[in-house]
Amino acid sequence: MHTTLLLDMAADAAPDRLALGRMADGVTFDEVRNRARGGAAWLGDMGGETVAFLGLNGPALAVAVFASGLLGKPFTPLNYRLPDADLNKLLARTAPSVVIIDEDMLGRLQPANGVTVVTRSAFEAACLDEANRSRELPEVDPDIGVLLFTSGTTGEPKAAVLRHRNLTSYVISTVEFLGSEEHEAALVSVPAYHIAGISAVLTGVYGGRRTVHLPAFTPEIWVDEAAAEQVTHAMVVPTMLGRILDVLEARGEHLPHLKALSYGGGRMPQPVIERALRVLPHVDFVNAYGLTETSSTIAVLGPDDHREAISSSDEAVRRRLGSVGRPLPTLEVEIRGAEGELLGPGQSGEIYVRGEQVSGEYLHKKAVQDDGWFATNDGGWIDDDGYLYVEGRLDDVIVRGGENISPGEIEDVLREHPQVADVAVLGLPDNEWGERVAAVVVTKDGQPSRDELGAWVKARLRSTKTPEVWAFRDALPYNETGKLLRRQLKTEMTAAPAAA
């Protein structure tokens, strides 16, 4: 099934409903379709086999996604936060292509063979041009919908292949067609080159929900926009949520229209989500876990799970706030050991997933097994009630004297300390143990001693999991989608180890 059919359905059934933009001057579903047709006719003249996109989030992104779909060409959003050299390297990899680029980013491009450059405003004008909109588009048999360069916190970015059938399978199995009420609006602040930015375009259209784009995130602008546009739904990454709560509390703002807030894209510190439940008691919280290679969400911890966990005195139920909930009913999840053997409840191993929304595929490289299972490279376990706990990237696991130590577990314990604002735990090379455990801490309200923090961890875990190296910093490095740049920290710490 073709992603443009999702737009056709919405535009046929609810042509006059607002699809994109503000209440005052938003664009209807019918108009989005017309713009996509105009844009497609125009882009088709430019040649190329891929449509790349380099720009901020906004209505043009959604239109460009569908315009590329109409042409049967993969849509490839690029990360504008990359250094120029890396960005130009990625752009060259899209050739033969046409790239739609924000005017103020033009100066960053170097000419590349086979890449036609068009500005965002030229594209937007073409979408409005009646001559383009009325043109007959060629019949296409589309296959690849989106090529997404994975965020590349390690190594060279890989181009994940998301076929139309993966994307539409995700959308129609998780969203009710026009299931949104007419007044609902979603605030999208994740960038275009993140899978959540793409899936938000598709689920917003199919659900019939107006999408308000935030071109760039600051917590103040997010709160302003959420209040002014009477936003009912939003998705944020963990680092955004803490900052949003700061602004809400400082202003005494409660966002009465907000109904649901979903989060994902990284580990949510338990104190932050507990605070969110206190500050926004009327809001439904949803934790969504997914990967680029799985067309977004594969497990959700729903609103009732959140409420039950926060109010429970049962430790096993309370703990679920730190889980990603249960897998979607349309797919299968298993935990497997190092030899590929199936593990039971409570046993920690690698998370495997299988289902139609799972692409598990990169350009020129299939990563999914013949029987359809995709190894996520995330460590995790499932409890007796089917809740999935994600322990982080397997590459991040610390192996100390043959023992596998998950950084997330130690980070969670340290975050509970009243003077710890943020923390990263990682392994450093060690001649005796192979690796030793190091903690990089951002403190608040004064600085606790290393001994005190060490005793805190030892009392709650065990001595082999107690960091031997401590460092203190003002802030930790994150990429813009909330992923901790653990490898960068590791490199810095290895080069200049802190005193033990």
Add this chain to the structure above:
Amino acid sequence: MDLKPGSRWKSAVCDTEVVVVRAVKEPAQLECGGHAMVAHNTEKPAGLSLAPEFAAGTQPGKRFADEVSGLEILCTKGGAGSLSIDGRAIGAKEAKKLPASD
């Protein structure tokens, strides 16, 4: 008729349109309003009329699953007819609503 995933079909007698989500295990005929559906990009046959026993109507966004043939389809445009496979009526699949996650 080749009911492969992603293929689109339209009713010969009403406005209904569908897309195949999951293919059939055995060859089967998909019908709407009592008549075989036709490929989306072809002309509708003339002279057919809606069969009264298949006139309950379809709504866009509804998913249908037939356990016998394994076929799953999504209605993309509503119409006056109702769906059947080899003369056997097929019902809408119970939608499982999930909390919004993006």
